[in-house]
Amino acid sequence: MSSAPATVNARVFPRGGLDILSRHEVSRLHDASSGGLHELLRRCALAVLTSGSASDDPRAALVRYPDFDIQVQQQDRGIKLELSNAPAEAFVDGKIILGVAELLFAVVRDVAYVSTEIQGSDAFDLTDSEGITSAVFEILRNARVLRSHVDPNMVVCWGGHSINREEYLYTKSVGYQLGLRAMDICTGCGPGAMKGPMKGATIAHAKQRRINNRYIGITEPGIIAAESPNPIVNELVIMPDIEKRLEAFVRVGHGIIVFPGGVGTAEEILYLLGILLHPENAGIPFPLVFTGPRSAAAYFEQIDRFLRLTLGESVAQHYRIIIEDPREVAIHMQRSFERVRHYRMEIKDAFFFNWSLRIQSEFQHPFMPTHENMLKLRLHRDQPAHLLAADLRRAFSGIVAGNVKEEGMRAIEQHGPFVIDGEPDIMRSLDALLRDFVAQNRMKMSGDYKPCYRLVA
Template identity: 55%
Template sequence: MTVKNCEITIRPNGALQILSKQEANQLCDHSDKGLNDLLRRCALAVLNTGNNLDSGEKLLEMHPEFDIKVQSRGRGIELILCNPPETAFIDGEMIEGLREHLFAVVRDLIYVRNSIIDSGLFDLTTSKGITNAVFHILRNAEVLRTNEEPNLVACWGGHAVSRREYEYSRHVGISLGERRLNICTGCGPGVMKGPMRGAEAGHHNQRFNNRRYIGLSEPGIIAAEAPNTVVNELVILPDIEKRLEAFVRLAHGIVIFPGGPGTLEELLYILSIMLDPKNANLPYPLVLTGDHGSHAYFDEVKHFIAATLGEIAAERLNIILGDATSVASYMRQSMQLVKEDRKQTSDAYYFNWQLHIEPELQMPFEPTHASMRALNLTKNQPAHQLAAQLRCAFSGIVAGNVKAEGLRAIAQHGPFELKGDPQIMQALGRLLDFMIQQKRMKIDADNYIPSYRII
């Protein structure tokens, strides 16, 4: 429901007290050069925290009268919310966590536009320049902590999952929390929420006070998938590639749960990095896990990886099923290996500088009909480069499923087309068909129409 015919003014508590009038004007600017449309979409998603939609367009349809304005007054910044969702308020007061998230959105949109993209200080056409930009965005958001030993686990997985899978991810979170490990996810619903919710309980059991539930998102994703209610540190990166790089440089290990095309995009991204010979000696713990009912899912994933990237890549998949304790124990033990490596190489605990990431994993991939058809899905290239190309294919499928620009492109021109070696295309088609059967593509999977065509 919407609080109709009203304007509500909120101010930050603590950080981001001040914006210049120029910055406030940027956030109110409705033109292509302004930030208001982006702010409106992200703010509406934040105010709907906890909902189970995965479509930003549907969210806008549900709240067509919502708007947001920004003012810079003598005493600091004000956000004026016009017709906001009623669920964002308790007894007329905005929920404090949502207030924090709103100002995190403002902070990141302004910083990325003015200090990264338009400043001329970052060469975003080079690998070093992009990594430097990711570092500065995370530092500006104050998520880089210098005096903490490795303890951050990134948890990836689907938003459209069964209750059984969600509960298992929560149990993994409990085991991680009881070992004083913190959690970083894509901050949405499903198994992006489960590990955080579980870690809350595990941290409480251990009376662990340094509780971190970091959510990393980007405008196209957050507008479609609202943050969950557990996130206490939210960062909005400018695109999916910088978001993925932030994950692997910030976190000290990764746990991957069952999911849809977005989860395969993430898996292929980290596999491309791990298969790169330049990273051969770097410890980076990776576990794929699910409850005992996930055997079929991981069998299909392993078959796909073996058929496309080879048996060596499939052997890198450390799969643990139905044993949350073993997953957490493996991660806890691996933190010591990461710590020793960082000490020997004099690398920071809080940001993995030594990890090599190829430029094709860093440059933003814009899924269009032309760019999807142009992907090199053949075996006449090293496995880590093929993994990067397959990552782009799944990124396009995600865009066609939930992102506004992808949905518009498909509505206008039909499904994206993917072509390549017959063996690769057969394996890709088999995996995608399996995901459709398991209803992993979208939350409203009963009505799913593929956003792609395999040639």
């Protein structure tokens, strides 16, 4: 019988730039009713305090620390956090680890700001594409992620949280090569392929005596508990939903590297390719590389086949596959960033936010992965490729929800697997891809995987 985990009661003072909140914000953060923010704050804060967790069950931390609580207290000189029954692993000799404290205040900052200034304000029309993009910009600006007078150097790295040791070491090698070339790293902030590039880059940055290095983690409330921030993240941003999280990646990043992953990685790939396939985005340089060790060659061959079958042969012009060559990946990114820089200067677009990229509303409005909505998806090739990519992205988003998001898992437990219907060729290709993900243990970090979906044609 396992013993209860060690806990700590502590008082934490501001780290990372947040020192004041309005009375209204503090009141909302205290509110434990269905319309309040306290439970959301509690879940996100616990994810930060259990950074490095080996579980991808979003309910695991709350089960392990059921008595954890966090209260935001207003005082004369600013704010402080009162932690009750907090995980002892976040403390050293009774003092909270400084990096953890910074991320904890980032949680408070984003939960409060999004609720009061974005969702609770008339300043943004969240039914309109431009309004959504403006909201994404303001959340990132409030988090102080957007920095002027810096040449393009931000590499977004996508990939699975559940990858094998060889793939993880490869992500570190790529991150090392990027770091040697003075590139910063942005990921989904979790473990696996989200941690490896950052870890590799830290060594390279240290060798180059580079300071003020940036390791940005972008997440959202539905997934942070399943993919808690890795310890290297030094700039955390919590976007309100997966769609705004994905838009933040492509607006902030100057290029994207995709490592082996599962359904979440497939969702990200389809999101970006759906945007790049839109006719209005033709000619905009946006480097995209699929890469992994030699053992992952077959994985990317299958991804490539799936994309060509569903979105057409021309989709391949938007990405490059590089196997077992971290140095070439970094050199390709470095050269591509020069093209990005010249293009942005030519059209007078910002380096810190990709305003010129046209993102359609199909990629911006939150998708609710209910059984009814999953069955309504139009997975047929009798429509423009970018619209098919949007619904394929939603299909993978639903599977992610059924795998690791609390609401999705609860829906599967109550009503059974999501049913996904579509064109027979697409369904066969999708089935083969998902079966490989399951066989390669890319769906979960531990335990047997029980599919949350059923494919029909």
